[in-house]
Amino acid sequence: MNNTYDNEHFFEQYAQMPRSREGLSAAGEWGRLRALFPPLEGKEVLDLGCGYGWHCQFAAEQGAVKVLGIDPSRRMIEEARRRCPDDRVTYLLCGAEEYDYPENAWDLVVSNLVLHYIEDIEGIFRRVYGTLRPGGVFLFNIEHPVFTAGVGQDWVYGENGAPLYWPVDGYFLPGARETRFLGCEVVKQHHTLTQILMGLLRSGFRLKAVEEAEPPQDMMNLPGMADELRRPMMLLIKAAAEK
Numbered sequence: 001m002n003n004t005y006d007n008e009h010f011f012e013q014y015a016q017m018p019r020s021r022e023g024l025s026a027a028g029e030w031g032r033l034r035a036l037f038p039p040l041e042g043k044e045v046l047d048l049g050c051g052y053g054w055h056c057q058f059a060a061e062q063g064a065v066k067v068l069g070i071d072p073s074r075r076m077i078e079e080a081r082r083r084c085p086d087d088r089v090t091y092l093l094c095g096a097e098e099y100d101y102p103e104n105a106w107d108l109v110v111s112n113l114v115l116h117y118i119e120d121i122e123g124i125f126r127r128v129y130g131t132l133r134p135g136g137v138f139l140f141n142i143e144h145p146v147f148t149a150g151v152g153q154d155w156v157y158g159e160n161g162a163p164l165y166w167p168v169d170g171y172f173l174p175g176a177r178e179t180r181f182l183g184c185e186v187v188k189q190h191h192t193l194t195q196i197l198m199g200l201l202r203s204g205f206r207l208k209a210v211e212e213a214e215p216p217q218d219m220m221n222l223p224g225m226a227d228e229l230r231r232p233m234m235l236l237i238k239a240a241a242e243k
Helices: 002-006 008-015 018-022 030-034 054-061 074-083 121-131 193-202
Strands: 044-048 066-071 089-093 106-112 132-143 163-165 175-181 184-190 206-212 234-241
Touching: 044 054, 044 121, 054 066, 054 089, 054 106, 066 074, 074 089, 106 121, 121 132, 121 193, 193 206, 193 234
Parallel strands: 044 066, 044 106, 066 089, 106 132
Antiparallel strands: 132 234, 175 184, 206 234
């Protein structure tokens, strides 16, 4: 993940995405994810894979007193510091698998579109549970297992170029999936729905919300958005550390 996101071509393409240019308002899943955030006034927040820092900035705007955004990409951290500076926010060049997860340190751990790069996802769940204070919340958005099990993570197209259907294969075979994203080779990790949900439960979490994000109506006029109703792409989960 680190090498890919620091690749010059990849980073240039990523910078052109609407969510990169315009922030959270341009992310189709943001309306559903925002509704799942707990009150943040006076809270301390950890963002696993902060990217440009949009969620860190949101947490500070909502009254969080301390926010740490970590990301393994040097380019992402540099952009976060430039785009979302705030005295309450600190950015650290560090991957989710390398972070030390101090015990009972955070009220909220948030992660957006990062965990499908993690092979040992249950290991991360256990470490997040340990770093949350009693009653703390783990809120994350991960690529849906139907999406990560897609063959090449792409549609099968007809002769006219229209998408015919989304092929799924090897669903119950978790592990690495090689695909192309923004013109670069990217390796993601496929996890089944059972692995994700039961991994959280085995780690001690109580599930509070599970949502398969649908595109919002005000974005349905964008090219290709209607096809996003034909298969799930993102899975939003809110879990509580009721210790």
